[in-house]
Each structure stands twice: as structure tokens, then as C-alpha cells.
Amino acid sequence: MIFLIQYNRQLGKIIELIQFNESDRQNAEDTRLAMEIKLSRDCNTDEVVLLEASSEEALKKTHGRYFKDIKDIGTLLKDASP
Amino acid sequence: MQSKTQIDLLGERLKKGSRTEEDLTLLDAYRRTFRTPFEKMTRKIREKLKLDPSGRPAKSTSSVIDKLQRESTRLSQIQDIAGCRVVVDNTLKQVVVDLELQECFPGARRVDRLENPKYGYRAIHIIPTIDEKPIEIQVRSLLQHLWAELSEKYADKFGQDIKYGSGEDVIRTDLSELSGLIAESESLESKSFRRIIKHHAAGDKDDKVLEVEYKTLKEVSEISKKIAEMINRTSNYLDSMRLLH
Numbered sequence: 001m002i003f004l005i006q007y008n009r010q011l012g013k014i015i016e017l018i019q020f021n022e023s024d025r026q027n028a029e030d031t032r033l034a035m036e037i038k039l040s041r042d043c044n045t046d047e048v049v050l051l052e053a054s055s056e057e058a059l060k061k062t063h064g065r066y067f068k069d070i071k072d073i074g075t076l077l078k079d080a081s082p
Numbered sequence: 083m084q085s086k087t088q089i090d091l092l093g094e095r096l097k098k099g100s101r102t103e104e105d106l107t108l109l110d111a112y113r114r115t116f117r118t119p120f121e122k123m124t125r126k127i128r129e130k131l132k133l134d135p136s137g138r139p140a141k142s143t144s145s146v147i148d149k150l151q152r153e154s155t156r157l158s159q160i161q162d163i164a165g166c167r168v169v170v171d172n173t174l175k176q177v178v179v180d181l182e183l184q185e186c187f188p189g190a191r192r193v194d195r196l197e198n199p200k201y202g203y204r205a206i207h208i209i210p211t212i213d214e215k216p217i218e219i220q221v222r223s224l225l226q227h228l229w230a231e232l233s234e235k236y237a238d239k240f241g242q243d244i245k246y247g248s249g250e251d252v253i254r255t256d257l258s259e260l261s262g263l264i265a266e267s268e269s270l271e272s273k274s275f276r277r278i279i280k281h282h283a284a285g286d287k288d289d290k291v292l293e294v295e296y297k298t299l300k301e302v303s304e305i306s307k308k309i310a311e312m313i314n315r316t317s318n319y320l321d322s323m324r325l326l327h
Binding site: 037 | 101106124134136139144227299302303320
């Protein structure tokens, strides 16, 4: 699966998330570019990133930065320590 | 197709802050050239190694610009335009995956950030070249990964400098100390794994080995408590900042 994410770094939050099937890669890339151009015109410096994972669950595990806040990750780190 | 010179000139403009529609379109075109090599690599990792990598077929514009501004590098030289990540439970599995990836992609460049951490960041990176494009594979243990995610979140909030040895003092110091504690914990864990494997392979019935491993587990547990204390301390510091401002 493909995930297009607009992410506000300062807020640490996803502003928009759009999912695409793997077969729709071209469309995902076109949408990413359109989103970047629009944000640039609006002088909006949000990060736009295209990510791929087998599922949203898998993505949340490997790219938790986009989905979790600092406290969540701190708690996971405490829990993961043996 | 853009020439290397055109790509590097684009990089110079982005570095100076250009975000024109034309430059964003050119950058997009360059990034798309990594798509097929990225797909080939992730398919191979899934099929041959039965791993589940997640990743980006192309670095975000913000991250590309950050890198160009921070390092004296050219756009055509950036090695991690495309990359994926594999997170494993522990350092034993990390060693196994490291070896498997090297076998799967002979000749790939290997960057050992366990031996040479970068500002506290620890992981193994394997960078094969697929169809003339470098594609980065990050292999992290769960603890290394969560540290990196914490570092990224702090950088989002307090500025990217935090990840590179400067910025907010308290946070940077805590991240550095946390990285050290995790390294210490994983080193003990690794040594323990090696002894257990050796013990098992030798068919050794000596119970003294178990005593040693029990002591090691206790040491690891003490480090875990320090990790938890550190995270609580930083969390309280952040909370107090919100109260003051």
C-alpha cells in the first residue's frame, strides 16, 4: 500500500493522509507533486512524503514519527527495554 | 532525462530556498527515477528474505533541502533519496538480517552505525546499487528504532539541529545519554546471546553459564530502569516548559 502524508513538523501531526493501492503508484506520485505545488503557493512548509508499507499497521511501526507524539514514543521505549 | 549537472544545479537552487513550481517538478522527475530500483529491491527483500520492509521510494522535499543545507553535498550525491527500513526485535536478529542482506546484495556498501554512531543514532545501513541508483536499507533493533523516532520527534519540535549535535541543550544531552544506555544494554544482551549460543553448541552442561547469564539479565534490567527514569525526567522537563510558556 502507498500512503501520501502531509505532516506538520511543529505540531507533530498528520494534516492529511491519502491511501493508494500499489497499482496506483503513478497517481500517488502525481498527487504528491500537486500537493507540494499547492502548499508552496500557499507558503505552507508542511512536509509531504510518500511511503510504502504492507499495511497501515506496519507503517505505524516503522514510521511512528508521523503517527505518535513524543510521550507515546517515550512510553514505547520504556516498555521495549528488557 | 536530466544530466548530472542539471540535477546538481537544481540542488543548488533548492539549497538557496527555491520552491518554484518548475523546480518542484524537476525534483519530482528526478525522484521518480528511483521508483523502479526501489520496487525491485523491496520485492527481493520480501521474496528472498521474507522480511517486511517499509519505506519511501523518494525522500521528501523538506528532507532533501535539509540535507543540502546541512551537508556540503550535491543533489546527485545524496545516497538515501530512496530507502526502506526493517525493524527487528533485538541485536541478534539485527546481525542475522545484516548478514542476509549482504548475501542478497553482494557488493552493497555497508555503514555500521553501531560501531560508529552518528550523534547517538545507531543502526546498520546496507546500500546496494540497483540499476545505477543507490537505495538505502536501514536495519534497526526495536530500541535503536524507538530512539531514532524520539530524536526525530524532538527535531520536529525543537529544530533539526538536535539530530546533529546542537540545539536545545537538555534534550540533546538526554538523547545522547539515552543512546549510550541503549548501546550498553544491547552490548550486554549481545554478549549474553553469544555465550548462550556457544554454550548450546558445545553441549555444555555447566550450570555456571546460566548463573552468568542471570547476572547479565540483572545488569540489563538496571539499565532499563535508568532508561525509564531518563524518559520520565525529559517528559517532566517538557511538561514544565509548557507550563512556563
